[in-house]
Structure formats: structure tokens, C-alpha cells
Ligand SMILES: CCCCCCCC/C=C\CCCCCCCC(=O)OC[C@H](COP(=O)(O)OP(=O)(O)OC[C@H]1O[C@@H](n2ccc(N)nc2=O)[C@H](O)[C@@H]1O)OC(=O)CCCCCCC/C=C\CCCCCCCC
């Protein structure tokens with residue numbers, strides 16, 4: 350849903366990207382540093398119960414994930430390596446954010462139930478991304494759906510921020526929403542792939558999806 354704001358985010362973050370480029374910073378450095386910041390911020394702050402503080406730190410670093418690609422496109426250095434580094438780093442950052450919230454529920458709230466819901470949000474979120482990555486590796490088109498990554502991050506971060514300010518049950522509601530919407534997104538994406546695979550081209554065309562990779566479709 351938030352994907353439509355990508356152009357707007359480029360407009361807002363353009364000056365930051367150009368400043369970093371002028372100072373000789375590469376997109377890969379921004380990707381790696383941003384991921385490290387997300388991981389450290391989430392895993393240090395959330396299990397301690399420092400929720401709003403953790404959200405502010407994580408938000409600063411998660412925004413760098415919009416800046417790295419913008420820098421690469423601005424300098425004409427966008428590459429398959431950059432795409433690979435960016436996507437695989439995102440998985441680690443996401444795991445730290447949801448893992449941090451899981452540890453918060455387990456150790457600060459003593460709630461196995463909500464820790465399990467956070468785990469479900471983590472698993473369905475990573476599954477969503479994997480479905481897209483695997484589908485694209487087989488030559489299918491796949492993406493979008495109810496809760497893509499930016500949507501998932503905004504839901505968990507807004508929920509944690511408000512919970513940190515003392516709003517009751519908002520983090521629980523956010524985690525439940527995430528678990529459900531991410532699961533729906535998995536099925537939406539699987540259905541996208543199934544339609545292509547079982548359609549006339551996917552089933553019959555030996556030059557269609559999957560053929561180039563020597564994989565069964
Ligand atoms: C008073 C103070 C209040 C403070 C309140 C704080 C509360 C904070 C709460 C929430 C904020 C959360 C914000 C988080 C937004 C997350 C957005 C996000 O995840 O963005 C990531 C994606 C970027 O995706 P990706 O990495 O795939 O794209 P890139 O552009 O990087 O391109 C990748 C290609 O680039 C090349 N490449 C990359 C790297 C590299 N090293 N080399 C390369 O070559 C390569 O070709 C790659 O393929 O961004 C998006 O998806 C864009 C859309 C996101 C729009 C987000 C808009 C946020 C909107 C709302 C925030 C609501 C806040 C509400 C606060 C309410 C508080 C009560």
C-alpha cells in the first residue's frame with residue numbers, strides 16, 4: 350500500500366542521498382551501516398522495554414534503505430549485486446525488529462502468547478519476501494499484496510512507538526494485524542504465481558517462466 354509513496358520518499362530524501370554521494374559514501378556502505386543500525390537498535394532497545402526510543406533509532410536506520418537505492422540510481426551504479434545485498438540485508442533487519450519485539454513480550458511482559466504472535470508476524474513476513482524472491486528467480490512476476498515490507502515496518506514501528514508512550518494494547522493489536530495481513534499477503538502472492546504457472550504460457554511454453562533456470566514450474 351505504501352509503495353505508492355516511493356516517488357514522494359525520493360523527493361524528500363533526494364538531498365540526503367546527494368549529500369552522501371558528494372562526501373564519497375557508496376550505496377553499499379549505506380546498506381550495510383543501515384542494517385547494522387537497525388539490528389543494534391532493535392535488539393538493544395526493544396528487549397529492555399525502551400520502545401519509543403528504539404523506534405526512533407530503528408526509523409533513522411530503516412530510512413537508509415530508501416536512500417541506498419536512490420544513491421545507486423542517482424549515480425548510475427544500481428546493480429544486481431546491490432539488489433542482492435539490499436534484499437538479503439533487509440531480511441536480517443526485519444528479523445531483528447520482530448525478534449526484539451518477541452523478546453520484549455517474553456521477558457518484559459511475561460507473555461508467551463504475544464511472543465508467539467510476534468513470531469508469527471516474523472515468519473509470515475519473511476515468507477512473504479521469500480515467495481517473491483523465489484518466484485522472481487523462476488521468472489514469474491510477483492509482488493505487492495496487502496502487507497509489503499514498508500507496510501509491515503510502519504505497522505510494527507507505529508505500534509511500538511505508541512506502546513512506548515503508554516497507549517494500552519496497541520502493540521498487541523499491531524502484532525495481530527501483522528500476523529493476519531502478512532499471511533493473507535503470502536496467499537495473494539502464491540495465487541499470483543499459481544495463475545501464471547497454470548496459465549497457458551506457464552504450462553506449455555518451454556521458453557516461459559522457469560525454463561531459463563532449468564526449474565520445474
Ligand atoms: C515527533 C516525532 C514522532 C516520531 C514518530 C516515530 C514513529 C515512527 C514510526 C514509523 C516510521 C516508519 C518509517 C519506516 C518506513 C519504512 C519504509 C521502508 O521500508 O522503506 C524501504 C523501501 C526501500 O525498498 P528497497 O530497499 O527495495 O528499495 P531501494 O529504493 O533501496 O531500491 C533497491 C534497488 O536499488 C539498487 N541498490 C540498492 C542498494 C545498493 N547498495 N545498491 C544498489 O544498486 C538495486 O537496484 C536495488 O534493487 O522503501 C519503499 O518501499 C518505498 C516506499 C516507502 C514509503 C514509506 C513511507 C513512510 C510513510 C509513513 C510513515 C508513517 C509514520 C507515521 C508516524 C506516526 C507516529 C505516531
Ligand SMILES: O=P([O-])([O-])O[C@@H]1[C@@H](O)[C@H](O)[C@@H](O)[C@H](O)[C@@H]1O
Nearest residue numbers: 435436439477478481496497498
Ligand atoms: O517482498 P516484500 O518483503 O514485501 O518487499 C520488499 C521487496 O519488494 C524488495 O524488492 C526487496 O528489496 C525488499 O527486501 C523487500 O523484500
Ligand SMILES: [Mg+2]
Nearest residue numbers: 414415418435
Ligand atoms: Mg534499499
Ligand SMILES: [Mg+2]
Nearest residue numbers: 414435436439
Ligand atoms: Mg531494501
